[in-house]
Amino acid sequence: MMKVWRVVIVGCHPTSMLGTKLILEEGGELEVLGMYSSWNEGVYNIQEMQPDLVLMDYQMPEGNLQGILPEIKSNAQHAHCIVMTEEEDKDMFLPLIELGASGVLSKGASPRQLLLMIDGLREGFLSIPLDWIEKGFRPPTSSKGLSGVMQLTQTERFIMERIVQGITYDKIAQEIEVSRRSIDNYLRKIYVKLDVTTRAQAIEKFALHANQSKQMYA
Template sequence: MNQVWRVVIVGSHPTSMLGTKLILEEEKKLSVLSMVSSAQEGIKVVGEIQPDLVMLDYRLPDMTAETVLEQMKLSSPESHIIVMTDNDGLFLMQALISRGASGLLSKGASPFQLMHMIAGLREGVTTLPLDWIKQAIWPLNSTAMNEGGLPLSETETFIMERIVQGITYDKIALEIEVSRRSIDNYLRKIYVKLGVNTRAQAIEKYALYTHQGRQMYA
């Protein structure tokens, strides 16, 4: 339990990575060995170092965490990976955990919350925000979608969740750090996958499947 954990930080913003490094290294049992700013670099470094802990930004310039996770766990299966996200991690959690993440944490989390999660991982447990638990959505909607035959990606699922909540396309674009035109492209793909032609039809069909998912596991 006194082992110094070797850490790799993979993120898209150098300033944020440096801030995370400073927080981690206040704890003498953590040593940051590398900070990289792309998924491909991260996969390579993790395979070479075999770190105890990886701090992974959900959105990187070249790919998102779903693909990165699988490749990192293949090359370094014993590494714990904490995914840092700006989005509502509740709708990402199950897919990321199933791909090998040890936990999810908001980029707005306090240093104490981060260190608490790492301390838990040392004991073989992870933590969840109380807000997620209070929503009581178990299992998560993404599982119901996948099992129900709607092949939406995690990003597409997130977009539909936000649309159902009444969030504007411009705000969704800001949340996932893409252009407004990219949202239109995502919507065209979603409509094809759902077999619909309009936004209203997409919301109706998506809501039907997610409602069935909740009832199935109630």
């Protein structure tokens, strides 16, 4: 008899999580241990419960999961993590896999598609949508060069995009309605994530890998 997998769900919509719970438990092979609406609750309980599977929204009120996923995998190394996104975004696939995800699935996917992905993981297989292949998706051997850029928040990405375009720091501060000093704080965080020490290095790395990302997944 196949082992019953213990599942934790982390999402921002309680009604959706309840519906997912009912779908997962219908066949008797999956048991939902808990459903959590914040990263703090989710991370703590995943560490305590050590589930076999974690279903998580990519975007939560506190932000996206890029900074959280490595922590979850560190705390629950044997857990498979399926990331639920608003749409099937193949651009996220490899970076999220390298951060520890076992699959990426659109929230618009059918219950059957979700269960098939889980069944694949139970058998040791990772699945991707067939239409990605039909649209020309060809994963490279690695996307680690993109990991630093992927860690940037939406605001940090906007700042770097404007800097690459030659916009001044004062103008960027006005555009996002923050102080000039806040831009300096953002830049310090950006430099750490990109593993650079100068503006020129940050521009080079951001522009290079942002361009590579578009080419890879066009």
